[in-house]
Amino acid sequence: MNKKMNKINEYVSIMAIFSFFVVVLIVGFIDDVDAIKAKGSHGYLSPKSYGSATNNLVCGDRLCSAVLQEEKADSISREIKGLEFAKPSETIELSDEDFLQLEAKPIVKKINDDLIRMYGFNGQIPGPLLKVKQGNNLTVYFTNNIELETTIHWHGLRLKDNNSDGFPYINQEPIRPGESFLYNIDFPDAGIFFYHPHLRGDLQMELGLYGNILVEPSLKNYNQVDLEIPLILDDIKIENGDVAEFSKDYARYTLMGRFGNTMLVNGNTEYNLDVNEGNIVRFYLSNPANSRTFNFSIEEHQLKLVGGDAGKYERESFVESVILGSSERQIIEVLFEKPGIFTLLHKTPEKKYILGTVNVSAKTYPGGDHSDFYKLKENQDVIEEISRFKKYFSAKPDLEIALTLESQIMMERMGHDNGMEMKQQKHYIEWEDEMPIMNSKSTSENTKWILRDKTTGKENFDINYQFKVGDVKKIRILNDPNSMHPMQHPIHMHGQRFLVLSVDGNTSENLVWKDTVLVPAGSTVDILVDFTNTGKWVMHCHILEHEQAGMITAFTVI
Numbered sequence: 001m002n003k004k005m006n007k008i009n010e011y012v013s014i015m016a017i018f019s020f021f022v023v024v025l026i027v028g029f030i031d032d033v034d035a036i037k038a039k040g041s042h043g044y045l046s047p048k049s050y051g052s053a054t055n056n057l058v059c060g061d062r063l064c065s066a067v068l069q070e071e072k073a074d075s076i077s078r079e080i081k082g083l084e085f086a087k088p089s090e091t092i093e094l095s096d097e098d099f100l101q102l103e104a105k106p107i108v109k110k111i112n113d114d115l116i117r118m119y120g121f122n123g124q125i126p127g128p129l130l131k132v133k134q135g136n137n138l139t140v141y142f143t144n145n146i147e148l149e150t151t152i153h154w155h156g157l158r159l160k161d162n163n164s165d166g167f168p169y170i171n172q173e174p175i176r177p178g179e180s181f182l183y184n185i186d187f188p189d190a191g192i193f194f195y196h197p198h199l200r201g202d203l204q205m206e207l208g209l210y211g212n213i214l215v216e217p218s219l220k221n222y223n224q225v226d227l228e229i230p231l232i233l234d235d236i237k238i239e240n241g242d243v244a245e246f247s248k249d250y251a252r253y254t255l256m257g258r259f260g261n262t263m264l265v266n267g268n269t270e271y272n273l274d275v276n277e278g279n280i281v282r283f284y285l286s287n288p289a290n291s292r293t294f295n296f297s298i299e300e301h302q303l304k305l306v307g308g309d310a311g312k313y314e315r316e317s318f319v320e321s322v323i324l325g326s327s328e329r330q331i332i333e334v335l336f337e338k339p340g341i342f343t344l345l346h347k348t349p350e351k352k353y354i355l356g357t358v359n360v361s362a363k364t365y366p367g368g369d370h371s372d373f374y375k376l377k378e379n380q381d382v383i384e385e386i387s388r389f390k391k392y393f394s395a396k397p398d399l400e401i402a403l404t405l406e407s408q409i410m411m412e413r414m415g416h417d418n419g420m421e422m423k424q425q426k427h428y429i430e431w432e433d434e435m436p437i438m439n440s441k442s443t444s445e446n447t448k449w450i451l452r453d454k455t456t457g458k459e460n461f462d463i464n465y466q467f468k469v470g471d472v473k474k475i476r477i478l479n480d481p482n483s484m485h486p487m488q489h490p491i492h493m494h495g496q497r498f499l500v501l502s503v504d505g506n507t508s509e510n511l512v513w514k515d516t517v518l519v520p521a522g523s524t525v526d527i528l529v530d531f532t533n534t535g536k537w538v539m540h541c542h543i544l545e546h547e548q549a550g551m552i553t554a555f556t557v558i
């Protein structure tokens with residue numbers, strides 16, 4: 001009898017332990033379901049829902065479990081002890097079929113008087129300038145040695161290999177700390193492009209992970225110049241001697257984006273370029289700032305605008321300044337005719353920022369004849385290529401997309417004292433953070449930026465457009481003037497190219513192939529997309545906090 005009771009007791013104990021594990025498993029499953037639901041509601045995978053712990057895998061020189069444990073803290077490490085100092089950006093000239101190693105790792109950088117923990121590609125901010133030729137191919141062996149998961153996106157490159165485009169879960173799995181990934185990239189278009197992470201870009205790009213790719217045209221049809229200079233215009237938000245706080249779990253400043261308070265040109269607060277009197281310089285401008293739109297000019301100099309995102313304009317023109325929304329590029333040529341020190345400027349209707357200087361030395365030897373500089377060229381190759389698309393220019397839009405916002409905190413604060421901030425200044429472009437208090441309280445959890453298909457009413461990742469290679473589609477983008485906070489959105493499309501046909505009904509007279517269009521607040525923009533590359537791609541706002549707060553969709557090209 002006792003024996004039997006013992007058996008029963010043993011059985012009950014085993015069942016109790018078994019039931020306990022079943023409950024644990026079910027709770028775990030519910031957590032996963034919540035994570036999946038969270039994905040759906042935001043339309044974008046929050047870092048919370050990314051992979052779970054791994055046992056004894058080694059990440060770099062530590063156990064992955066230790067790395068993941070560290071990641072559980074809400075904020076990211078700010079430790080600078082033992083880190084190398086950021087090196088200046090080097091130029092790497094590459095040939096066809098070359099192999100390149102890139103590594104992302106923590107470094108320390110001095111910005112004004114502050115030593116700041118940042119990230120760099122190959123220890124550099126900006127990352128190395130990759131110089132390649134149009135039509136070439138490159139293999140990149142990338143190693144992630146930062147403490148967060150990451151990926152690399154090759155911004156503006158119409159890649160043949162969709163798996164190398166870098167969008168997490170669509171093109172590849174996130175690269176965990178200590179892991180590596182092989183990218184296969186090619187360069188069908190000439191121009192200035194850049195590479196950057198596509199996972200928590202708001203955090204990783206702010207901390208220095210970006211670099212330029214200069215693709216030289218296969219036909220030497222650029223103007224003769226004395227110097228070629230890439231200028232990367234950025235800003236960083238510094239508070240109390242460090243970069244303004246990040247959460248590891250969600251993006252902050254999601255209403256207006258993270259506006260910086262310190263301007264950087266090629267990573268420097270005091271950029272200077274030395275040239276000689278009579279030099280012509282071709283500047284390749286790009287803007288990897290989280291949110292800021294730049295209006296770039298050079299004191300006392302005209303800018304010859306020659307190229308945009310993905311190549312040359314149909315016609316060269318002289319302009320006083322060029323505007324670059326986040327992630328846009330512009331190529332300009334400047335003749336420095338007289339000696340002196342001239343400032344590089346970012347001018348808004350209300351403010352003037354000095355970004356750096358150009359020091360022009362007096363000529364000590366007879367220079368060349370630069371009278372050609374004032375002759376503006378028409379690029380027949382570009383005009384002819386674009387003329388093939390003319391028949392679509394006046395067609396009705398194939399798709400209409402509205403850009404708008406749902407914000408809990410703006411709803412809550414209407415009528416409260418912070419309503420003072422909501423004076424509804426309707427600017428075409430928001431040059432500064434106009435509502436800093438509300439912006440600082442906004443996160444990707446309480447803000448939802450929306451990209452909505454007007455026909456189906458579907459939003460963000462629920463849209464799922466389908467196209468075929470060879471399709472040419474007119475897309476009308478309407479930036480809702482009545483949203484809770486109308487502001488500009490730089491809309492970027494992966495893997496394809498487009499023409500900006502018109503803004504508010506005003507037809508563009510001088511076209512250039514692009515991958516990003518700045519849609520001002522309240523404006524309607526028509527773009528004509530040339531679908532050339534197969535795969536699953538994304539289209540999103542390049543204000544990185546807007547992207548994190550949902551303003552992104554995917555489309556498939558077969």
Ligand SMILES: [Cu+2]
Nearest residue numbers: 489541543546
């Ligand atoms: Cu946006």
